[in-house]
Amino acid sequence: MHAYANPTRFLALARPLTLWSFGLGLLLVIGGSIYGLAYAPADRLMGDSVRILYIHVPTVWLAMGGWSAIAISSIVQLAWRHPLAAVAARAVAVPGALFTALGLLTGSIWARPTWGTWWVWDGRVTSVLVLFFLYLAYIALANASSEKGGVSRVTAIFGIVGAINIPIINRSVIWWNSLHQPASITVSGSSIDSAFLWPLMVNVVGFSLLFGAIILMRMRMILAQTKVEARLKRMAAE
Amino acid sequence: MKAKHQRLTLATLALVALIGASLLAAYALQDQASYFYTPSDIVEKNPEVGQAIRLGGMVGAGSIQRAADGVTVEFLVHDGTAEQKVTYTGITPDLFVEGSGVVADGRLSADGTFVAETLLAKHDENYIPRELEGIDMTAGQHKSETLIQ
Numbered sequence: 001m002h003a004y005a006n007p008t009r010f011l012a013l014a015r016p017l018t019l020w021s022f023g024l025g026l027l028l029v030i031g032g033s034i035y036g037l038a039y040a041p042a043d044r045l046m047g048d049s050v051r052i053l054y055i056h057v058p059t060v061w062l063a064m065g066g067w068s069a070i071a072i073s074s075i076v077q078l079a080w081r082h083p084l085a086a087v088a089a090r091a092v093a094v095p096g097a098l099f100t101a102l103g104l105l106t107g108s109i110w111a112r113p114t115w116g117t118w119w120v121w122d123g124r125v126t127s128v129l130v131l132f133f134l135y136l137a138y139i140a141l142a143n144a145s146s147e148k149g150g151v152s153r154v155t156a157i158f159g160i161v162g163a164i165n166i167p168i169i170n171r172s173v174i175w176w177n178s179l180h181q182p183a184s185i186t187v188s189g190s191s192i193d194s195a196f197l198w199p200l201m202v203n204v205v206g207f208s209l210l211f212g213a214i215i216l217m218r219m220r221m222i223l224a225q226t227k228v229e230a231r232l233k234r235m236a237a238e
Numbered sequence: 239m240k241a242k243h244q245r246l247t248l249a250t251l252a253l254v255a256l257i258g259a260s261l262l263a264a265y266a267l268q269d270q271a272s273y274f275y276t277p278s279d280i281v282e283k284n285p286e287v288g289q290a291i292r293l294g295g296m297v298g299a300g301s302i303q304r305a306a307d308g309v310t311v312e313f314l315v316h317d318g319t320a321e322q323k324v325t326y327t328g329i330t331p332d333l334f335v336e337g338s339g340v341v342a343d344g345r346l347s348a349d350g351t352f353v354a355e356t357l358l359a360k361h362d363e364n365y366i367p368r369e370l371e372g373i374d375m376t377a378g379q380h381k382s383e384t385l386i387q
Contacts, residue, residue: 041367045333050365075253079246115358116331122273160253164260175264177272177294179341184363192365 007223010084014216022213028206036199043196052110054199058207060103063131064166066096066211070138071163074156084219086150089159090142091218095211097135104128115179123172124180127165134162149226274341277320280352287346293322294341294360302336315340315352326354333359 036054043050073089076082107125108118119125138158145152151159173182184192192200264271274294275283285291298314298321305312310327313336324342334340339360344353 044366044368045335045338046361047332047368053365075249079242079249081242114331114333114361116333117356117358120273120358123271160249161256164256167257168260168264171264175268175271177274177276179273179294179358179360181361181363184365191363193367195367196365 018216021209025209032199032202049113054203056106058204059099062211063100070159074159077156090151091215093139095214100132120179122178123176127169149222276317277322281320324352326357331359
């Protein structure tokens with residue numbers, strides 16, 4: 001694993017991977033969204049507002065996946081002192097926060113016609129809002145105390161502690177009576193009709209690839225920035 | 239023990255302690271963090287007349303009656319064991335139909351009727367295209383018991 005601690009080696013792999021991941025992701029998202037918005041059927045009760053599912057589910061999935069990635073990177077950073085893990089965690093924070101905001105926004109737009117309200121303080125909605133605030137706090141902490149392009153150890157510890165919220169979001173609809181419906185897709189199968197499920201899966205994979213490409217881009221940007229800073233310091237010293 | 243393993247053990251222990259603590263906290267929150275009372279909760283907790291509460295459950299089949307004024311509806315909310323009569327005056331959400339989930343803010347009146355001030359519809363986890371309506375739509379297909387845990 002430490003072979004990729006060398007930034008040159010990582011960059012040789014990251015450059016083509018960014019391109020492929022971004023291209024394929026964009027293709028899938030465009031395809032899935034056009035199919036979902038124009039050709040997939042309307043829902044028996046919700047009508048056309050069901051179509052927001054194709055954006056809402058991928059964004060919330062990545063909002064939670066993003067923090068899981070931060071937590072895993074933080075453990076790798078603390079236990080193995082892997083320098084790239086710290087860079088990866090920092091790269092995930094801003095896109096993760098953005099996707100959480102998009103998830104909350106699309107959910108709110110869907111809730112108005114479906115539930116009859118823009119916002120409720122039920123377990124699911126509130127725990128996702130907490131996730132958004134955790135991202136903001138993480139970004140502030142990472143910016144206040146970065147080390148060699150990566151996040152500081154305090155930030156890494158915060159990343160691990162914050163991960164507690166992820167299982168809470170997942171279980172919130174089961175532990176507490178909530179207005180948000182329970183999970184439709186579980187290990188035992190899906191209660192979403194296949195006509196909705198296919199474009200949804202295409203968009204989930206597509207958005208995940210796009211998210212991955214954005215993370216790689218941001219990691220390369222942070223590494224380049226660190227290089228520039230090091231060079232400027234050397235020039236100033238001469 | 240190598241320093242790396244020591245750090246790893248420490249991180250794992252901290253993580254386990256943290257998960258344990260938050261699970262306990264979440265479990266203790268059980269009642270407070272619930273978004274609504276079910277009709278059984280109302281029977282059990284017996285809230286006072288006029289106290290603001292939120293009621294959730296399934297709209298009873300064949301129970302919706304619209305009053306002559308056109309904006310007042312009367313219906314039964316059940317959770318499989320208990321039933322609660324509800325009246326609401328206002329525009330009902332699109333998803334408010336018999337057999338679907340509903341969440342209402344309001345108060346109990348002296349005669350035991352729940353007077354709702356706001357009415358929200360709960361969507362279940364089933365997504366069925368309009369074209370298939372009536373084909374697979376048996377009541378037993380709903381996992382709607384999940385509303386009532």
